[in-house]
Amino acid sequence: MSSQTSAPAKLDGAVLKIAGVVVLGAIMSILDVTVVSVALPTFADTFQASLAEVAWTMTGYTLALATVIPLTGWAADRFGTKRLYMAALLLFAAGSALCATADSISQLVAYRVLQGLGGGMLMPLGMTIMTKAAGPDRIGRLMAVLGIPMLLGPISGPILGGWLIDSYSWHWIFLINIPIGIAALIYAQIVLPKDNPEPSESFDFIGMLMLSPGLALFLYGVSTLPEEQSVTAPKVGIPMLVGALLVIGFVLYSFKPKHPLLDLRLLRNRNLTVASVTLSVFTVAFMGAGLLFPSYFLQIHGETTLHAGLLMAPQGIGAMLTMPIAGMLADKVPIGRTVPFALLLITAGFFAFTQVGPDTSYVLLCGSLFVMGLGMGGTMMPIMTSALRTLTSHEVARGSTLLNILQQIAGSVGGAVMSVILTAELNDSTPVPGLTGPTGAPVTEAGLAIGAQMDPAVAASVPDPSILERGLAFAADSFATTFMVGFVLTALTLIPALFLPRKREESHLLDDDKTAAPVILH
Template sequence: MVVLGAVMSILDVTVVSVAIPKFMETFDATYARVAWTMTGYTLALATVIPLSGWAADRFGTKRLYMLALFLFTVGSGLCATADSINQLIGYRVLQGLGGGMLMPLGMTIMTRAAGPQRIGRLMAVLGIPMLLGPICGPILGGWLIDVATWHWIFLINLPIGLIALIYAQFALPKDHTEPSESFDFIGMLMLSPGLALFLFGVSSLPEEKTISANKVWIPMLVGALLVIGFIVYSFKPKHPLLDLRLFKNRRLTVAAVSLFVFVIAFMGAGLLFPSYFLQVRGESTLDAGLLMAPQGLGAMLTMPIAGMLADKIPVGRTVPFAMALIAVGFFSFTQVEPDTSFLMLEGSLFVMGLGMGGTMMPLMTSALKTLTHQEVARGSTLVNILQQIGGSVGGAVMSVVLTSKTGDAPTVPGTTNPVTGQPLSITDLAVASHQDPRVAQMPGGPELIDRGLHFLADSFASTYWVGFVLVLATFIPIAFLPRKKEVSHLADDQTEGAAPPVMMH
């Protein structure tokens, strides 16, 4: 049941990616504007995650989990009714407020339930939606758009959310809340707005194309100052909103930093893999999603093995090998051309999937394994917010690099973009040729299309080089991962007065 909630949350981060062209057409909006349907969702996630640790302790995981499911489901229904792009963005924010709590709460419920000897295998189970979401999302979104309408990428959440709510009511035992800790209002007023402003500025980079734009640097600066202020302040109250004292645990710190760098590198560039198939190769939304399947298959093979090994072998001995597989597979995408062999690309995605399955969950296992029962909720919140920030920063960085590269493409005289009113570039013409064969019949059409496809492929290759360098940078914090057997403190759950375990489903 917990995995079901996580699947819905993560799928909706990626399922919208293939619907962006449809939103542009339906709402007559630019790409930069439509991209906020994804950005608004992730901003809401980052804003609400810091509150989940305290709220779980105060109100109980069952009540809060069901509230998150309810908000997510209602938000999904409202998204399907949107009549304008601004409405859709607003409803996506509401959806993200619920979705942001599902993953950290799910991790808390399952970590407390697993016991000290099974946390590695537990993380492998919880990792299924985290690793397969980026693969299944584009496939599901492409299929629904092809056979129905874009509304169904949101409507499909309604029956799933209803079933999950009913099941949670009966499957999860009643909450046994203890006297609540005082709520850190000062911390909330600094951290949540600070994160939202900083990520808003970062996410505005692809649209503004320069960090000197007021829409970029002002929210980034104000957000950074608020976050820095929170960091300084958070060591003063007894119960801070985000417990940075947990970083005194060296193993948690090393694992969290490794995970943060990994997410920036891999998730940021990973969002661009379907875009290459859509824009350069001219594949349909469904086929582009299906072409990502080998990555999921590779992850499915190694994830259970990595989960079992994480309970027996220090992650410092296994994760470097998994990261090496990711680096090898990633390198192939730095060489992409308009006609690169699909066999090579699919093989590279499979190898990267093998590495993914052996990297993310062992890192999370290492981060949470040395925490006590009382620290689990705060620890999972800390890990999740670092992961969310890393994904947002990585996605923005990769988008900025790709946008700046494609923005240098020469324009075609005598053509006009119907949305922006600006002359079409050779890359715009190349992408348009996939949907409209008449483009090739215009004077000089075949030559312009060929130039555009090569320019676009080179832009993707340059962007993947940035991602590849970041992947290599991940080896630095990974080198400090523990190479000796870790001692789990979750056995403290069994002490007198500890909260009863939650049944796993």
């Protein structure tokens, strides 16, 4: 343990150089989630796709993240962290380049999956590299360094994405990753220490072959529901049924291997179970509906993508203010006494979006986003930290993997479900007589109004302005209904949150030679 006690208190130059590499990778990975969120309506317009289809650019990416996170620890031991980190950078940059060449929504989704396979490894590998370089006694300072891209991502991502789309084209939200990726590759080659791989536990390929296709099939079925209008339709029912059976099979199987893909045995720990349920419900509700906030500004208010990104900034600013405070409180006050209040803030802020119309005040909406951000900063990280604190040191890596994957799955489900609800609501709008879309389907008043908001030429071609007024009001109501579902689910998160620990727990995060595996927020 001398290596631990002799480690300098401050992060020295060598560690900061390594931190630079990790921060570059984190910036690419985290920004890519928030940058793309403002581009969804652009993708729908460019590729003539529905919102449910376009949502797969997010769903496919997060599913790829969930698939690759448990593989990362095993692969790092097998091949070495430096080699694997550079391979992840290369895969992410290559996926970004391919995304910029996509000429159909299916191609873009496929390339986003490839991009996600690289992006999913960047943060866990970066944390492994940093904890080895800094030592366990400097994890707090380390998280402060890596917290920078986590805090700035929700603020700068939508703004950067909006500016690139407005000033150049949607291709640049992907092309910008290429020079950053090249710089990070060169930087990593120079400063990262040489690998000394030590193969350890086996990887659960059987579990991966059940869980990943199972989730993908189930979500595909959910996402095609608005098009087919029936759960019994073959394109909906068959994928959902097969996917559900594969996931159930995985759950039953996962208790057998010594090193399963997801160690569900850890859920015997009450704190981890309560945290998992709370985070899963919250992520489905808030992250799913949150993807639609920029779409509301773009499609109902007719804002540019840059302005939509700027209007989302108050949420990130709110989170930036409370996250450091919540981190300090988590060490002193049981989270069962703080997190419910943070969830109440989110719920209160969310309510304004359930009442949106075509002319809802920006002061009200931005104020609501700021309040939600304040709650966000005091919710997710404290819950995760508290859950891991009660695990023994050899369980922490598996516990953080479980929480990471559950979060990615819940985000994917939330995005798909909210897109399905919104699309189904919009499809109920009155058809415009004599107008059909590129696929031959009738154009609805809501669809025409949204098109007019995003393209003045469409508005000029409509002879009866009352059609646009009715359509826009209906579209705003559709968003409000979807946000109401998210609001109710967010409010329901308070139920499991009441079971979070209200007394101080003894920490088991560190022992003589182990460090905690931090949970990564994407």
